[in-house]
Amino acid sequence: MRAQRIGKANPAEDEAVYQAILRALLEGKLKAGTKLAETPLAAIFGVSRERIRKVLHRLGAERRLEMIPNRGARVPRPTLEDVRRVYEAHRVLEAGVLSQLVLRIDNVLLARLDAHLAEERAAAQRGDRAASVRLSGAFHVHLVDSLGNPELSRMLGDLLSRSSVMVSVYEPAAQSICAVDEHGAIVAALRDRDLLRAIAVSREHFLHVEGRLQLDATESSESEDLAAIFAPVKPLRRKARSAQSG
Amino acid sequence: MRAQRIGKANPAEDEAVYQAILRALLEGKLKAGTKLAETPLAAIFGVSRERIRKVLHRLGAERRLEMIPNRGARVPRPTLEDVRRVYEAHRVLEAGVLSQLVLRIDNVLLARLDAHLAEERAAAQRGDRAASVRLSGAFHVHLVDSLGNPELSRMLGDLLSRSSVMVSVYEPAAQSICAVDEHGAIVAALRDRDLLRAIAVSREHFLHVEGRLQLDATESSESEDLAAIFAPVKPLRRKARSAQSG
């Protein structure tokens, strides 16, 4: 009786662990510099260590975790320089997107962008900060997606997810909303098919955001309680009645 | 005496296998659609199957191989649409790079670009096709690198390596050289700090290349002899007299 349910092909399990850790990263629950050891994580998620291992390496390949050979995974501690580079990359990419959009802009596209702007303004007016932050970021995604090129959309997605993590370290939380007017100005320039103005406005917009970057002083808490961070996530596989609070 | 040299930490081995397969991909030795099974590759390279497995998945994460769960790795068979998208992404990215370069351009940068153009012209004049192809691609890399942003450089690098593979399928080999004049025109526009012209020239340049794309008829040979393809690579580890004949 040695066979006991091993090799159960369950790709959803990999994905669940991946998403859980990624979400913790994106929501800033994992502080920069935190060590992510394999064994504890395996215990927390109730999966094998190999499973965790694979996910960790995947996140490392995506540059969302810092992998050091024989020394495991850590939440990266980006320098201000790193953050600036990501922002610059975003800025450059958007300039390119705009250069292509002015050639393709039509009433349908403009209508969609206007609709988005209306949403943004509505959220701002009713003081819904959460929605504002979300819509503000979505605007830039909307711009690339307008080109209908998955390659470009994915590139921006990677960039955004990385800056999300960084923002939690460097950006003062209260101000992380793009000014709606600036977004409106970009759309206006597109409407006029004025590429230079569109790029200039976009550039100013980004520089404005970049200018607000500053080192968040709260980088003290080194050792985090991983179990607490991933607590809301229900264990994927029970560990044979291990410490089940009755 | 059960321990027999397992777990030998050798990161160079991973890297060697990775590089070997990647190079075969980039050089077009692996035809589109070729199945890359784990076991044969392990035998060819003389490493464990797990080693191959890891490398294959890494290449899959980089979108250089197409991974299908439970069905292994294949060399992707990009559609013409896919190739166009990669080229468009490259074009868009370069437009963004130019928009940033016009703001930063100075004599030092111009001198370097001129030097590169001179190299390109020299290679073209002496009919060195190999050098021409290499330098022609390097020009675009040079442009991004001028910004000194590793994020952007890496983005372009990914794009280029992908299109390299695709080119072998779709681009008529003989013509895959960018016209030097077009590169020169881009630099000239930069010298004048004329962003619109730089973007327009760059755009024309890419459209010119894209226009030459056409499906290469030689997509017949499905089953390749992997052993022959990787032949020049010396086996990394002898197989400990396993399967002693006799």
Add this chain to the structure above:
DNA sequence: ACCATGCCAAATGTGCACATTTTTTTATTA
């Protein structure tokens, strides 16, 4: 007291055996 050196515990890396899934081959039937 301070730095160097040699163990010991803990964490990461790897090969292997086996489960699962897919693909190919063979057998059966309309």
Add this chain to the structure above:
DNA sequence: TAATAAAAAAATGTGCACATTTGGCATGGT
């Protein structure tokens, strides 16, 4: 004969045992 189904073969996925490396700690020498 062609189509379908069952069985065999092959390939991929996973957990585990063990090797290797790393980091900390105690010990001894200058």
